[in-house]
Amino acid sequence: MTGFPNGATLPSGMTVDVFAAAFEASPTPMVVTDPRRDDNPVVWVNGAFLALTGYAREEIYGRNCRMLQGPRTDPTVSRAMREALAAERPFEGEVFNYRKDGTPFWNGMTITPVRDQTGAVLFFFSAQADMTDKHRLEVAMRDANDALERLVGERTADLRSALEEKTALLHEVDHRVKNNLQVISSLMLLKARRTPVGEARDALQGMADRIGALSTAHRMLYSEGDVSRFDFREFTADLIADLAAGLDGDRTRIETEVEALALSAAMAAPLALLIHELATNALRHAFPEERHGRVAIEAHRCEDGMRLVIEDDGVGVEAATPNPSGFGRTLVEMVVRQLRGRLEWSDAGPGTRIAITIPLAEAAL
Incomplete structure (x- = not known):
């Protein structure tokens, strides 16, 4: 593989060509960059990465991976990735990138520093994945959830309005019943006063008092918030x-x-x-x-x-x-x-x- 980085320690019996062939055949997009060169350029990619981005090898080699970024790439994520590479630390995240034809896609990646025996960083190796479908599903789920929340909110508002109307109606019923009972009680008391002392008068008085108790009950219900x-x-x-x-x-x-x-x-x-x-x-x-x-x-x-x-x-x-x-x-x-x-x-x-x-x-x- 032209441009594959040399100098890495391989398992016994495995040559760089065998190792490169295995990476080339992988369905996972892979990239190797060289931080020892100016601007940390790409020195190797596999076929899966070319299929993901739409570029040819000669269009990628020697250039920094920021070539995939565009107007909607989040600068916060880009800055975090640059800071991790500058500090020779691993990075994991999702970047909004663009293919050669301008089609945007979500690029999930892990970037790992490859060191020599002294600990110096020789290369950065990145395994990547197209996360566009996942984000599209998340957006669809979010939209569906928002629509459901709106529907629930509208339904809740309708039910609250209906409950308020019912409560107002029941309060009005209690108020009117209370008033009517008070009128009946007053009429019975008036009749009792005009009735000669005896059982009839006591009976009228007692009934008026009982109706007054019922009126009090409806007055209390009218004043309660919960009907x-x-x-x-x-x-x-x-x-x-x-x-x-x-x-x-x-x-x-x-x-x-x-x-x-x-x-x-x-x-x-x-x-x-x-x-x-x-x-x-x-x-x-x-x-x-x-x-x-x-x-x-x-x-x-x-x-x-x-x-x-x-x-x-x-x-x-x-x-x-x-x-x-x-x-x-x-x-x-x-x-x-x-x-x-x-x-x-x-x-x-x-x-x-x-x-x-x-x-x-x-x-x-």
Whole structure:
């Protein structure tokens, strides 16, 4: 092979010609340059390199490999390669080069210094590869990924817009239901005031209060940012604030210890009825004849869901004045069944204790 570098140590029995023939037959493009000559020119290439670049040997020998560079060659990569060769260090990278006909291609290369026995660099040997298809695939994948991200972004924006519209609609529904319930409650209270004292008046008053509790539930849902969940601690505090507004604080009080639980919005109305009914019943019947006392409301997460306890230190169920026309206990039992819960009535000694276990399969902390 004309111009093949001599002076390298070869395996026993292998001549330079045999070694050169093996390199010439390799499908991997190969280049040898001589840094001892001016401008580190090319002194040997194999046929695969000629096929890659489109040049003939006589057009390459004696010239620096920068002849393959062009307007789109990254100067940062070129500078890194020059610095590595100047420091007699190996270099590995990809350079945007040009063939003889001007066709650009990505040239992946490793350049290795070849030293003599004293450590002096005799030649630089470079094995190369056409990486154009790899880059083309990377560009195609990047474009496809960008298109997918745009599609996902557009779809996400559509879903966000639809969710915002749904949220606004549900808020509006809660707002209107709240207003309508307040109107109904006010009408019933007005009718109660015009009804003679007795069972009918008490019934109207009780129904108005229950409707007011439902109105409070919808008011809380209207104020929540997440229409699918509500904060049970804040919800209970709001309900109890309405109940405690008319109490004589020196005689009776309501205490709460409620864990912060995010519950399904579907549970708001039945829980409002449940807490209102049990707390109101305790306040009305547990403390007759100006008796002092307290009503405690506790709610915590438990293994089976949520444990709601309403307890008073009043006269107890047996001593309370019976109310044949009342249906508070029936209402409580109906609501507990609706919530798929368990209801336990017991003597608190003194007072009454109602414990309710409610599954929270659809709720989250």
